[in-house]
Amino acid sequence: xxxxxxxxxxxxxxxxxxxxxxxxxxxxxxxxxxxxxxxxxxxxxxxxxxxxxxxxxxxxxxxxxxxxxxxxxxxxxxxxxxxxxxxxx
Numbered sequence: 001x002x003x004x005x006x007x008x009x010x011x012x013x014x015x016x017x018x019x020x021x022x023x024x025x026x027x028x029x030x031x032x033x034x035x036x037x038x039x040x041x042x043x044x045x046x047x048x049x050x051x052x053x054x055x056x057x058x059x060x061x062x063x064x065x066x067x068x069x070x071x072x073x074x075x076x077x078x079x080x081x082x083x084x085x086x087x088x089x
Contacts, residue, residue: 035044 039047
């Protein structure tokens with residue numbers, strides 16, 4: 001038994017009870033409750049999905065713009081280094 005206590009002492013100790021005040025600060029914002037009462041859950045879900053979709057479209061557009069900008073920078077840098085004749089070939 002002593003060997004078991006040396007190897008696994010944490011298995012014999014009781015598990016701590018959850019803190020009852022741990023979730024006291026996770027309250028629903030008042031604005032969300034007001035909108036829930038005003039519009040209903042389905043309307044709020046629809047608005048959330050549409051806002052999330054618009055956000056993802058903006059992110060995708062920004063990524064495409066950044067990639068295009070990087071290509072333009074590379075082309076302009078090569079143009080300055082090598083001249084127009086070597087770039088056209």
